[in-house]
Amino acid sequence: MHVILPDGKQLDLQPGATALDAAQAIGPRLAQDALAATANGDLVDLLSPLPDGASITLITKKNPADAAPLFRHSLGHVMSMAVGEYYKAKGYSADAIKRGVGPYIESGWYQDFDLPEPLKEEDLPEIEKIMRDIIGRNLPFSRREVSKAEALAQFPHDPYKAELIQGLPDDEAITFYQQGDYVDLCAGPHFPSTGRLPQSFKLMSTSGAYWRGNEKNPILQRVYGVAFATQKELDEYLFQLEEAKRRDHRKLGRELELFTIDPLVGKGLPLWLPNGTVLREELTNFMKEQQFQRGYQGVVTPNIGNLDLYRTSGHYEKYSDGQFRPIEVDDEEYMLKPMNCPHHVRIYASKPRSYRDLPVRLAEFGTVYRYEQSGELNGLTRVRGFTQDDAHLFVRPDQLKKEFLDVLDLTVLVLKTFGMNEVRFRVGTRDPGSDKYVGDEVNWTLAERQIIEAVEEVGLPYTIEPGDAAFYGPKLDFVVKDVLGREWQLGTIQVDYNLPERFDITYVGEDGADHRPIMIHRAPFGSIERFTGILIEHYAGDFPLWLAPRQVMIIPIADRHNEYAEQLRAELHTQGLRAEVDDSSNRMQAKVRTAELSKIPVMLIVGDKEQEAREVSVRERTPEGHRERKGVKFDDLKAELLERRRTRA
Known part of the structure; x- marks a missing residue:
């Protein structure tokens, strides 16, 4: 046999040779x-x-x-061995420990156990200590192939391994990997020995997990670990985890009184509190202004619809698992609205349309409902009821590119406004082998080509993701990286030839004949709920002035300054700025501290000197820390704040 090296040279080897054989053939040092x-x-x-x-x-x-998946997988085996030694030291036999699966995952690995007594979080450092001892023994990993009978004989005490082995095809090689006296059913791959594994790892947590993900099966204990090639990478990862906890939108949403989720109202159905409602309305107003400038018309549609509407569109057939069950009303079936687009199609169809009327741009902040499993719900980022900044454009073929590019420009503007500058552009196309999609192949090909041509025309880098299209058309997704380096799919633009066909909507062309419009679906925010959750974490609750629910806190130093503070508040309030006065009996430093904890961006401190000169001392929260200014003319500051709000700086 032979292999090809990176420089293109051929290396001849004996049949069945391994990568180690190849390395030895090249040189002992390698x-x-x-x-x-x-x-x-x-x-x-x-x-x-x-x-x-x-x-x-x-x-x-x-x-x-470059070998991170291997050393993470191998560390999983080392951890599994360490758990065995830990329980052996407690007097348990090896047969008392049973093991489920243990794959590597992004950043680390996990292993499922059925243990004689559960591991506690405080036990993990001791397991880590045993792992480091095993690494120090420099035990080689060995691989061997066995028959199914031999494999079953290795684990007579372990029903989980036996089930996995029984499920393997008879003609498939079964492999064991071993280090020291620890043997496990495993397809590999692994590091050469424990001594060559990095020491930059940490056991993170434990949780319960149903065997094979089936709630009818036993619950096993899952232990998670993370590992990196260097200690620096591990430290950065742990820092990011702590930063993510600090920024968690559920925590900040509670502390800043933005939203709550009440079990009596229902799981996945957020209640917007007054502060959160201000935030939501600022986002909505921003988008409405942009849409007005671009010629969109607002519409409002009901939160339920006749089931036949969603049958016609195809949503009921294609997404029935993600929708709530139909409701019977007067011998008809209705359903909570899962999508706005069929409603907008019917608005378009409510009167005859001429080619002169197009494009028709219908926009709605429409609330929709999707069924999500309880375990998948997560604050605002995964909910059952959410509002989309949805719009549907009905265009002639000659208008498609211009309208698509305008929507693209709008979505990029939205992301830049919120400091989301690291964006990936992903074109989702149809998978020809799937039955997920509806419509004519010719139209699909045309729509995909038109999206790609538009993206290339403005010079945006993009990737193509086959199978990622909506069931009715291809799409361009905007994948944004936040300050923690996490990626989120936010805005989307979709080109759709199929819903106009399914609903048989037309316009009268210049030739007097009926023609089929093309639909563009677009939602720059996507879901207001999800976008807000991401935004909270992106800003860590430190919103820019225009977006902050509470913008200005005026802090009088003593009670005699309360009247002056209230006068300033009234002037700011008249100009539309959200200003408050802290006239509590607390000392000034305590008031400042309270405003800091509430993440109010601007604090105005007023005392005798400020009152006499109609001035303020300004303390501002900035991304770099704090900025303080003394003796600022109030009228100058008011003009500055109004300009910052106007420009959304």
Whole structure:
């Protein structure tokens, strides 16, 4: 057999050769430094046979991060071995510990256990200590293939392993990996030995998990770990986790009194509190202003619709699992609205349309309802009732590109306004092998080409994701990276030839004949709820002045300054600024502290000197910390704040 090296040279090897054999054939130093390899782009360990003719690359200790999935998987085996030794020291036999699956995942791994007594969070440091001891033993990982009978004989005490083995095809090789006296059913791949594993790992938490994800099965204990090639990467990851906790929109939503979710109202149905309602309305007003400038017309549609509406559109057939059950009313069936688009189609169809009327741009902040499993609900970012900044444009073919580019421009403007400047553009196309989609193949091809041409015309980098289209048309998604480096799919633009066909809507062309319009679906925010949740975390609750629910806190130093403070508040309030006075009996520093905890962006401190000169001392929250100014003329400050609000700076 032979393999192809990165420089294109062919390396001849014995049949069944491994990546380690290839490394040894090249040189003993490389064999000593090698950690893993890639074969035809797939990550493999040094022990697995290579395919004949494979193109290979050897991964060495110079670039251990390239082998992250391997060392994370191997650390999972080391942890599983350490748990066994931990319970052995407590007097339990090896047979008392049963194990489910233990794959590597992004940033780390997990392992499921059925244990004689549960692990506690405080036990994890001791498990880590045993893991480091196992690493210090430098135990080699070995691989062997066994028959199904041998595999079953290895785990007579473990029903989970037995179930996995029984489920393997008879003609498929079954492999064991072993380090020391620990043996596990595993397809690999792994590091060469425990001694070569990075020490930059940490056990994070435990949780319950149904065996094979089925709630009818036993609950196992799942232990999570994270690992990186260097301590610096681990420290950065742990810092990001702490930062994510600090920014958690559920925590900040409670502290800043933005929203609540009441079990008596229902899971996944957020209640917007006064502060959160201000935030929501500012977002809505911002979008309405942009839409007005671009010629959109507002519409309002009901929160339920006749089931036949969604049958005609195809939503009921394609997304029935994600919708609430129909409601019977007077021998008809109705359903909570899962989408706004069928309603907008019927508004378009409410009167005859001429080619001169197009484009028709219908916009609605429409509330829709989707069924989400309880375990998937998460604050504002995953809910059952949410409002979309939805719009549907009905256009002639010659108008499609211009309108698409205008929507693209609007969505980019929205993201830039909120400081979301790291954006990926993802074109979702149809998977020809799937039955998910409706409509004519010719129209699909045309729509996909038109999206790609529009994106290329403005020079945006994009990727194509086959199978990611909506059931009625291809789409352009905006994938945004927040300050924590997490990616979120926010805005979307979709080109749709199919709903106009399904609803048989037309316009009268210049030739007097009926023609079919094309629909553009667009939602720059996507869901107001989800966008707000992401925004809370992006800003860590420190909203810019125009967006902040509470904009200005005026802090009188003593009671004799309360009247002056109230006068300033009234002037700001008259100009539309959200200003308050803290006239409590607390000392000034306590008032400042309270305003800080409430993340109010501007604090105005007034005393004798300020009152006499109609001035204020200003303390502002900024991304860099705090900015303080003394002796600022109040009228100048008022003009400055109004300009910042107007420009949404």
